[in-house]
Amino acid sequence: MHDTAKYLVHADITADGVVERSDVVGAVFGQTEGLLGDELDLRELQDSAKVGRIDVEIDSENGQSFGQVTIATSLDQVETAILGAALETIDRVGPCRSTIEVRRIEDVRAARRREVVERAKTLLTDAFDDSMRSSRDLVEEVREAVRVEDITEYEGLPAGPNVADSDAIVVVEGRADVLTLLRYGVKNAVAVEGTDVPDAIAALTGDRTVTAFLDGDRGGELILKELAQVGSV
Template sequence: MDETAKYLIHAEITAAGVVERSDVVGAVFGQTEGLLGDELDLRDLQDSKKVGRIDVEIRSDEGTSSGEITVGSGLDKVETAILAAALETIDQVGPCSAEIVVTDIEDIRSAKRRAVVERATELLASFDADAVQSEDIVETVRQRARVEDITTYEGLPAGPRVADSDAIVVVEGRADVLQLLKYGVKNAIAVEGTDVPEAVAALTRDRTVTAFLDGDRGGDLILEELSQVGEVDFVAVAPRGRSVEDLPRGAVMAALREKIPYETVAEAESPEAVLDADGAGPESVALQPGSGEGDAAAAVAGVDADATAGATSGGHPETASDDTTTQEAVAGRDADAETATDGPTTLSDHIDATIGADTATVRLLDPELSVLAEGDAADAVSLIEGCDPAPRTVVLDDTCSQKVLDVAAQRGVEVVVATGDGEYVKQPTSVQVRTV
């Protein structure tokens, strides 16, 4: 078909005998010559490129022939229709009688227009899907920078640190891994269903494992199977009826901080039952008091991530407890504290004096919040290790490292308040960590 053709004539031919393509083409030219006048002479129209080549497909069977004829036309609709009608006047092909019937005159431009509409619709949908609004640029770049790190481990979706990290977080699906990557957790791996893969089971046997699962029946089943085929050290759960992939950053971080030793969960009806018994939920961000009931434990119960603003601006976080002692411990400097001349008397005062003042120091406190020792933050490990008596609370103007956690656990420290969390291989359950 000629590229300039606007219409395509489709016709069927039958002949009472065996004929070939050349016979049909010869009959078309021979029997239409002079029929339509000089303006519509088929040879002249082909020479001027107004009519394309005549395509013929012919088949012979049991002494008869049949096939299709296709002619491209660059003429207008009227002239094309006349040319098509002229084809039907042919009644002889070679030595055989024949009949040609025009079945359709196709508007090639209409077909092209349909193709244009379909393709344009596809392009528009793709354009809208990939379009980035100006107000979304910062967030889009931030998310892509975080999410592009997703990899695979033995064919399973995983964060980039799974292969070399001493601790892993086992989640249900790829979306959960992506969600944790957005929040900076790079050692998560997905089991992709309730059938725990052998690769994950093998991985759990030599790593510290936290199972972070959805708060539904599926999460319960995965935890049960994972405990049977592998080893689980801690359990973190989303609120009942919620999925990990739907949780905001605060809820994810709170659930991971408040993970429960698996031994405790194994003896309970469910992880939620353990949390309910402790009076805390997966979305709680308040640190629960340790075994002691002194002012230090009560004070830290109200120090959470929201305390950052108070510590840096001179204000102080407040606890919701009705207990007068707890309120005084967590609130900012009250009248008595302001008139004191022998130094800080509340945990908030100690936080202000170290972290709030950006001193790069560490302060060790006894159960009455008196200072046992103080020194450079870089020497925190040796100070905690050599302090006599052992401190109850540590206020550190630095990130809380694994070494600090280990020596704090050895010395019986109950609370560590620091500027941030380090990358822990294993966090002792006896030490509560709170960041400011």
Template sequence: MEESDTTKYVIHAHISAEGVVERPDVVGAVFGQTEGLLGADLDLRELQKTGRIGRIEVNITSKYGKSSGNILIPSSLDKVETSILAAALETIDRVGPCISKISVTKIEDVRSSKRQQIIERAKHILTAMFDETVPESQELTEAVKSAVRVEEVTFIDNLPAGPDVLDSDAIIVVEGRADVLNLLRAGIKNAIAVEGTNVPQLVAELSKKKTVTVFTDSDRGGDLILKELLQVADVDYIARPPEGKSVEDLTQKEIIKALRSKVPVEQVVEVPQRRRNKQQMQQQEAARAEQNGKHEAQQREYQREYQRPERPERERGETPRRKSLRRMEERQERREPPKEQEQQPEARKPEPREAGEFAEIMKDLAGTLSAKLLDANKNVLQKVAVRDLANVLKETNGEVKSVVFDGVITQRMLDIAAEKNLEYLVGVKMGSIVKQPANVKVITTE
């Protein structure tokens, strides 16, 4: 069987048919009966064209009017997608005119097999090609091992974690132990795994004291873990790997790029109420500190005026104390009156016609953290992830007139929309807005 350099897994399946069938019949049934079953992203023909699925091998024989054999399908997809394809094979119930049954026997990890080959070959090289009489060999081996050894994963309340999680001011929350190991290989030592959707209390407590970046896979499981973390922990940033890849499979360069591209949580989803309360408390404390500082400055100024030596004003009937009080009153009168607190603009109530134009699009985008770019006729030009929306809009050439996205409308998004002369900006809710451009119509679904 031919295998591409990127093959990760091989699906092994057994087929039995109530009649005589041949290899072309089986291959045709595999492509035909799975077409459209799993959507465009997992269509076998498209996957084979792009090289993510290799050549399907079928070995089948017929005897006494019945046929049986094996099917081998090489895959370079990740574990989840490969498992879905394997399960789809078992839905095939007919090959040609014959009733048939396909059952998956195993999924072989090609990389594991290669690693076993490497181990066996390394044993042979070690025993046959190295001279054991060289006294420094063992010392050199230990020196090399210690130089390249990846630090072991530690455990905090039975959670896999890097050695710097408790001491660092920031932590990275990942899904499992394999993700923590991969980040350690890249030199990142402050990652901790939640090990499933039931987020431990330890992670919630750490999030109150540290800056938290959530780094989960770009799949359904990663989305569920992210949503739960947003409900029980104080999340500051969100980072995601490239589409179709898991955190445990990323290279060091890909890990660093993904973490550098992290976005504040406010740009993707609405900040939980407890986080807003925390920010409001911090703002109130800062305001009180500023007010106390002004009061202390006034007291110091008063003391300086009061302690100055007497001047000839006394001869004119004005004592140093009265002069000091008069100056303080004059300074108070010259001060500008405090500005009224700016009211945060509210999203314009959409007209029925406008709401109808975007309602169906928002319904399709609900829960996907995605955005659609529309032209002047409300035709979809492009669909992108919300985390990439700002960069994509900056590169548009004026054809985009409306943006509909599953996220919170922020001041940054409004500024970019005004700069690109957008007519409509449609989101879930309004974030913290200081000023709203007059040329952009803002519509929210809530």
């Protein structure tokens, strides 16, 4: 019934004595019978699937009972409110005096609508994120992918595709530096991959214009110092 219900009536129950679920259900049927006429008779409403089962959670402590009653309905707002008011007329459960107070009437459809709205927000943010990118973003992404694919090797060292043929080279420290320069269109960079300058790079510096693009730390200083000794910078 909860799957097709429009409303859930939530009520709190207290009793001056120890009662069980069956006592509460019996009191609900027994003390509302004939109260609202045939059209809103609880048994008739259940038989026609307009009201679901009566869910009762009841506990006892120190000779007192307390708990919650939940009833699902597919009635309209007015009829559901009348049913809730009828529950509050129950003053005995079994042999014990009792009180039932409707805490709230939950609109199940409104709760589902809120769930739909929240889920729609998530889908709009996540699922359509890529489709909202501009044409410029797409062009730049493709260009970057092409530049990254351009990375090659020169004598086993990470290098741009123009190192072998260019009359100028850029000496960098590692593969990541070569990739960074490729993203900006610089295709004549070669990496030393360590603090020792390889013979292949030393040979390249002999007849080419050389730019050393190194970090300003201790490692970069050592590379530059050795490059000046073994090559022509």
